[in-house]
Amino acid sequence: MAGSVAGPEIERLIQLLARLPGLGPRSARRAALHLIKKRDALMTPLTAALQVALDRIQVCKICGNIDSQNPCTVCTDPRRDPSIIVVVADVADLWALERANAVNGRYHVLGATLSPLDGVGPQDLTLDALVARAHETEVTEVVLALNATVDGQTTAHYITDLLQEAGVRVTRLAHGVPVGGELDYLDEGTLSAAMRQRTLF
Amino acid sequence: MAGSVAGPEIERLIQLLARLPGLGPRSARRAALHLIKKRDALMTPLTAALQVALDRIQVCKICGNIDSQNPCTVCTDPRRDPSIIVVVADVADLWALERANAVNGRYHVLGATLSPLDGVGPQDLTLDALVARAHETEVTEVVLALNATVDGQTTAHYITDLLQEAGVRVTRLAHGVPVGGELDYLDEGTLSAAMRQRTLF
Incomplete structure (x- = not known):
């Protein structure tokens, strides 16, 4: 030893x-x-x-991001579009979207995805806070930026149902060919989705 | 970001x-x-x-091991055989030999192996201290437990030359089939060495 x-x-x-x-x-x-x-x-x-x-470091009381200020830098940034809430499972996903500069909205960190097999139920996610935020008048769209896995999609469906009364547009990330990806290596589901959702060149 | x-x-x-x-x-x-x-x-x-x-944590002034006491636990352990010095390149190698309970001697950490390509010369190793220790009357054997790489073996030869006047037996680790190893996956050099150094069953 x-x-x-x-x-x-x-x-x-x-x-x-x-x-x-x-x-x-x-x-x-x-x-x-x-x-x-x-x-x-x-x-x-x-x-x-x-x-x-x-x-x-603290957890943001609004969105669940971690930061040295509370509410966090994103929540307090006046240049962010207050009409969009991007729902992510984890802070790591929030960081990934920010690195990609993918969206100028605010976030909501769920903390996990629903996973019956792992014993993760709705009470383990910050869903009440999300529903409350979705009911704020300035919010018009909730983007579900969740993993394209079974658990992620189960969570997305669950949230879509929860938000039916909130009067917001619920959207999700597009499926398709990853940038730089080779068709030959992609699974059939992704290829079919990319073909169905093809766009004008 | x-x-x-x-x-x-x-x-x-x-x-x-x-x-x-x-x-x-x-x-x-x-x-x-x-x-x-x-x-x-x-x-x-x-x-x-x-x-x-x-x-x-400090570096042991005798052997170069790291420990919270100085000289380290190994150097001050009265149950260790003082006639054997095991030369290793790095503290990690010392730890590996101790985990294996491979030897009951004391150690000498070189800090590196000679590597002309990387600009590591004799002055970068704790060779003066090793030579001094090898000249102590109680020391009768210096075991070179160095990597079986070109750099390790170059270092082993260099040390063997250095210790010619010290009146100690200079030994090295045996080459052979790793325990649990399959012959089919071994290189020719190891197989030949294992055959040359075969022992009675």
Whole structure:
């Protein structure tokens, strides 16, 4: 055991690093060693950055985004179109859409998608808050930017039903050929959808 | 950019996490989100563990191992055979040998292997300290536990020459079939070595 050689402090660090997604026990050990070797260049600033994040990061009380201000930068940005709410499952999806500069609306983070098999039900999602926001007069469209998986689509249908009384347009992302994608490698469902929803060139 | 959405604190955390071996920009983003979501269960203890490691971990002045005591646990362990010094390139190799419980000697961490192509020369390794240790009267054997790569073997030859005056037996790890390994997948060099060094059953 590394613990008996290098002391309990390092063993504890390795165990915690191994719980990060993408790091297993072996790569966590490598990461810990790397940190210790790059003490001034990496370990000290990383420790400080974690402490700053611990002190400052909060969940936005409006949309569920995470930010150092609350409400978050997106919710308080006056240049955002207040008529559009983009519903995402996770903050990671919000970040992905922002990186793509895909939409100028505001967001609503559900926190998860419905998944009966994993025991995730409607009460686990921020659905009440979404329904309340959809009823605000300035909101005219709710875009369901959810994964094109069974769970994502189940969630999309569920939300569409919930919002029937809200008087908003409920839309979803288009299916189609990914930019840069080769037809030969695409599944039949995507190809059929892309053909059905073909647009003028 | 996630930075514009989630604030500079998170962006900084992602950038630092991305410099860990095994994490790229994308998985660093995922790791940062995971940390923020698991604030109490992971982010707080990891920050504390890093701080403890920063405060306590040192490089052993005798062997180059890292530990919270100096000299390290291995060097100060009276049950270790003081006649054997096991030379490794890196602390990770020391840990691997300890996990395998492979040897009951003490270690010497070189810090690197000779690599003319990468500009690593003898002055970059802890060779003076090794030679001095090899001259101690209690030391009778130096085991070169170096990678079976060109750089590792170059280093092994270089050290063997250095230690000619020290009056110690210089040995190296055996080559052979890895335990659980299938002959069909082994290279010719390993197979020939395993055959040459065959032992009584």
